[in-house]
Amino acid sequence: FHTKRNMRKSLSFARILTATALILQGSLAMSTAVKKVAVIGTTGRLGRQAVLQLNENNVPARCLLRHEVDKSVKPSIDKDASSAEVAAYLASLPNVEMIKGDVTDEASVMELVDGCDAVLALHGAPRPSSFWKPLFPFLNDDSDTSHPRMVNYEGVKNIINAVRSSKNCKRIVRVTGKGEEPWSIFSILINMLGNMAKAWNYEGEELLRQCTDLDYTIVRPGVMGTPNVAEGAVLALKDNGGDLKVSPVKHETIASLCIECLYYPNAARSTLIAMNVPDGEGEKTYAPLLAKVSPDSREFPASMLEGHRTAARTGAAVLFAFFAVGASVFVSIVQSVLALFSK
Numbered sequence: 138f139h140t141k142r143n144m145r146k147s148l149s150f151a152r153i154l155t156a157t158a159l160i161l162q163g164s165l166a167m168s169t170a171v172k173k174v175a176v177i178g179t180t181g182r183l184g185r186q187a188v189l190q191l192n193e194n195n196v197p198a199r200c201l202l203r204h205e206v207d208k209s210v211k212p213s214i215d216k217d218a219s220s221a222e223v224a225a226y227l228a229s230l231p232n233v234e235m236i237k238g239d240v241t242d243e244a245s246v247m248e249l250v251d252g253c254d255a256v257l258a259l260h261g262a263p264r265p266s267s268f269w270k271p272l273f274p275f276l277n278d279d280s281d282t283s284h285p286r287m288v289n290y291e292g293v294k295n296i297i298n299a300v301r302s303s304k305n306c307k308r309i310v311r312v313t314g315k316g317e318e319p320w321s322i323f324s325i326l327i328n329m330l331g332n333m334a335k336a337w338n339y340e341g342e343e344l345l346r347q348c349t350d351l352d353y354t355i356v357r358p359g360v361m362g363t364p365n366v367a368e369g370a371v372l373a374l375k376d377n378g379g380d381l382k383v384s385p386v387k388h389e390t391i392a393s394l395c396i397e398c399l400y401y402p403n404a405a406r407s408t409l410i411a412m413n414v415p416d417g418e419g420e421k422t423y424a425p426l427l428a429k430v431s432p433d434s435r436e437f438p439a440s441m442l443e444g445h446r447t448a449a450r451t452g453a454a455v456l457f458a459f460f461a462v463g464a465s466v467f468v469s470i471v472q473s474v475l476a477l478f479s480k
């Protein structure tokens with residue numbers, strides 16, 4: 138009995154010690170490590186949450202904006218607010234500085250990063266204006282500044298160069314998505330209809346993993362922005378680019394992960410999958426999860442571009458075949474009906 142009681146006592150003591158260590162690790166670092174953060178993708182749904190949270194934690198933010206702050210619009214952070222209204226709102230916050238530029242323009246990224254300790258690269262290529270254009274590669278110029286090759290890949294190169302030439306900045310947090318399965322239906326659809334956005338995001342990730350002189354944290358979140366996060370769902374992380382079932386996650390939750398990971402040295406040089414899982418399988422906050430992640434140790438494929446291209450082309454061919462068969466069935470039905478009426 139005594140031994141059992143002693144064991145229970147020492148177990149709860151160990152738990153208290155662990156909890157205290159975790160709290161200290163988080164709060165000590167919060168107060169010391171990061172003095173200014175550069176944000177890319179400022180007015181995006183993820184970026185705006187990151188700027189708001191940095192501001193709440195009194196961390197100055199320098200944000201890249203693709204347009205000037207328009208003083209004539211009403212500042213707003215509402216869900217339906219325009220990019221200009223969100224920019225005006227964020228620019229009005231204390232300790233938020235706006236830099237006009239574009240991730241595909243190296244000079245503006247240099248200006249953004251200079252004097253910051255970390256970069257949150259929360260940008261993503263815009264959705265193509267028409268759904269059918271990406272199906273015809275010859276209609277798409279991959280040197281256009283809105284093309285995923287430029288935004289998700291060349292943009293990351295610019296960030297790496299800017300970090301290398303800065304004095305203080307050594308950490309890049311990049312948000313991408315699951316993309317190591319070219320033949321998954323999600324990858325095929327996103328690549329097929331989004332100008333290979335997933336493929337170029339993976340190539341951008343690899344640029345970061347191949348740098349030995351700087352620290353990165355790659356965050357691959359679930360589906361953001363869907364309101365239906367399951368009731369009682371909790372947070373989960375898998376390091377080393379491991380596997381977790383895709384689930385809806387909130388922009389504000391992923392924004393907090395991108396900021397919190399800056400305070401965990403063990404999260405440097407890591408590729409993290411971030412999903413929601415049923416209660417009992419995860420944690421309510423990221424602190425205990427981040428405390429356990431490790432830097433990447435497995436071999437990631439150096440490039441997956443050809444695999445993604447083949448899968449997307451196959452997807453497009455199947456789609457065309459489907460429409461061709463559908464159209465010919467439709468034509469023969471119409472012909473039969475017309476023949477019936479003409480008798």
Ligand SMILES: NC(=O)c1ccc[n+]([C@@H]2O[C@H](COP(=O)([O-])OP(=O)(O)OC[C@H]3O[C@@H](n4cnc5c(N)ncnc54)[C@H](OP(=O)(O)O)[C@@H]3O)[C@@H](O)[C@H]2O)c1
Nearest residue numbers: 178179180181182183203220239240260261313314360361
């Ligand atoms: N939404 C999801 O379900 C999901 C899931 C997994 C991963 N992700 C990734 O997470 C990231 C953010 O998602 P989100 O929902 O916040 O997307 P979002 O609302 O579309 O925001 C994208 C942001 O990227 C900026 N951007 C685009 N091209 C740029 C360029 N050339 N230079 C600088 N900034 C540029 C946009 O700027 P403007 O405001 O000026 O247009 C916008 O602020 C994306 O990279 C996406 O790939 C999203």
